[in-house]
Amino acid sequence: MAASLSTWPWENFGIYKYLLYGPLVAKVLYSYLYEDIQKDMWCLHILLICTLRAAMFQLWCSVCNMYFLTKNRRIVQQCPDFNQIDREWNWENFLILHAWIAFMACYMFPSLTEIPTWNSKGLIYAVILHVLVSEPLYYWIHRQFHSDYLFTHYHSLHHSIKAPTAYTAGYATPLEHLVLNVIMGIPVLGASLMGAGSISLIYGYVLIFDALRCMGLCNVEVIPHQIFRLFPFLKYLIYTATYHSLHRAEMNTNFCLFMPIYDALGRTLNTKSWELHKKISTGLNWKVPDFVFLCHVVDITSSMHAPFLYRSLTSMPFKMMLAYLPYWPIAFMVMLAMWIKSRPFIVSFYSLKGFLQNTWSVPRYGFQYFIPFALDGINRQIEHAILDADRLGVKVISLAALNKNEALNGGGTLFVEKHPNLRVRVVHGNTLTAAVILNEIGKDVKEVFLTGATSKLGRAIALYLCRKGVRVLMLTQATERFQKIQKEAPLECQNFLVQVTKHQAGQNCKAWIVGKWLTPREQRWAPPGTHFHQFVVPPIFQFRRDCTYGDLAAMRLPKDVEGLGCCEYTMDRGVVHACHAGGLVHCLEGWTHHEVGAIDVDKIDMVWNAALKHGLTPV
Secondary structure (H helix, E strand, C coil), rough: CCCCCCCCCCCCCHHHHHEEEEEEEHHHHHHHHHHCCCCCCCHHHHHHHHHHHHHHHHHHHHHHHHHHHHHHHHHCCCCHHHHHHCCCCCCCCHHHHHHHHHHHHHHHCCCHHHCCCCCCCHHHHHHHHHHHHHHHHHHHHHCCCCHHHHHHHHHHHHCCHHHHCCHHHHCCCCCHHHHHHHHHHHHHHHHHHHHHHHCHHHHHHHHHHHHHHHHHCCCCCCHHHHHHHHHHHHHHCCCCCHHHHHHHHHHCCCCCCCHHHHHHHHHCCCCHHHHHHHHCCCCCCCCCCEEEEEEEEEEHHHCCCCCCCCCCHHHCCCCCCHHHHHHHHHHHHHHHHHHCCCCCCCEEEEEEEEEEEEEEEEEECCCCCHCCHHHHHHHHHHHHHHHHHHHCCEEEEEEEEHHCHHHCCCCCCHHHCCCCCCEEEEEHHHHHHHHHHHHHCCCCCCCCEECCCCHHHHHHHHHHHCCCCEEEEEEEHHHHHHHHHHHHHHHHHHHEEEEEEEEEHCCCCEEEEECCCCCCHHHHCCCCCCCECCCCCCCCCCCCCCCCCEEEEEEEEECEEEEEECCCCCCCCCCCEEHHHHHHHHHHHCCCCCCCCCCCHHHHHHHHHHHHCCEEEEC
């Protein structure tokens, strides 16, 4: 049986928990419609403070998840994984509790509802009460929470998070938040009872209190060490994220709320605090990635599917949601700004088998790849990313989607030929993409209908299948390109490659491999029971109810992946595009060749077996 006050009463309410704010909202509406609006403004203030507090936590989380700004100052070099995100999903439960405590306090102390907007004395009283009462009281209670019983039944929940974020400040039991509410309420309530309370004091103290808690748990060092060198006494008056991280790592030191002087007085100050703070604040804790996946933005709406907006939404496959609409104008302006001046930037990272992976993004959107005058600029951005990776010592950089377009840069060939001395291996990952598609096709299939037949992937698929004795109906109007591919096949296999020019040619074939967009009208030529294998981006509409549709080529990462908390576009959790997996396998295997240009058909099975060996599995 769970200990008392160790779980939230509304833990399983889902979104219906927000109905608990209903009485406050009703009170505000009733006062506005039927009473003097000034009479019950305190209910409105409670709701506004809760909203601002939630915004404060969200802002800290968003900024700290901007890895392109914070990567050099991160303390724990790991992203929150899906498990942590799910556990912290309802991090804001405590705001409901605090709102109701404030609601009851206003009824118990009517004078709180009549305080002025500003009172300078209240600030002095609040500071004194915080320093002399709240700080030592929190220090003592926090140490008690590390005793066996209280830690096991309560405080261990908070300490179970290994990669803390601002949301972790809210991830605790009701008992701990009740105590924290008392700690936070002493200066505000004390100043008010002494006749010096004010609305600005309540707003200011509560929001500063939350900001300092977020700072301590954000996993990013925001205070430069030079401040403590110039003013040494400050190190005892304000804690840092590094300071608190030592408490989480060793647990028997650094118990203070915000002021390390109480750890010094209680002889629990960790002697490594300032040395580690200097190391992290100077950026010495950052690690060079072994592998970089270089993606690009698909469109304006999907650009908001990023960990620095809503982490919870990023942990789910992307889909259109109303939550994105308010941010669309901002996202549009960001797109214009990035088009004018920007460089590739880091989006997320994870670790696998001791190798650090980064996902970088070229600051360009899908539609820009089809604007002729924008192509040179896109290639310059990709080149910048490759040269940055080479300078840093990255082992492999894999080009995603349109970044490896044949018409754009020859599948990466342009960069390898321009910079022949690159140490970083440039990989398009299409060998594994072809392998994934080919291994989806049943062993008993004797004929396939292939669109996009003369593309890079289409060519490799056709050549591989004809060697297996599968008849490939290659839909193409380009006879010369078809004949060139046909001549690459062994002489005894060339008759398995057949050029067709109309979709009607596939009306008796139940295995369609789609590498070029199919309209609903064109899909009608497929017989009932057809399965559409796909490597076209975006995927075709699932128009036929009597047929089945495959997803884009993808692979599931091994279970021992660490710090993975973002879904890759529309992919499920833990699933990445095959070209991403292809670059990862290239890195894990330690291969030293570039994988650019045409796909080497002879290496398809080798790459597939290597992927399986490292624990990647087909979806």
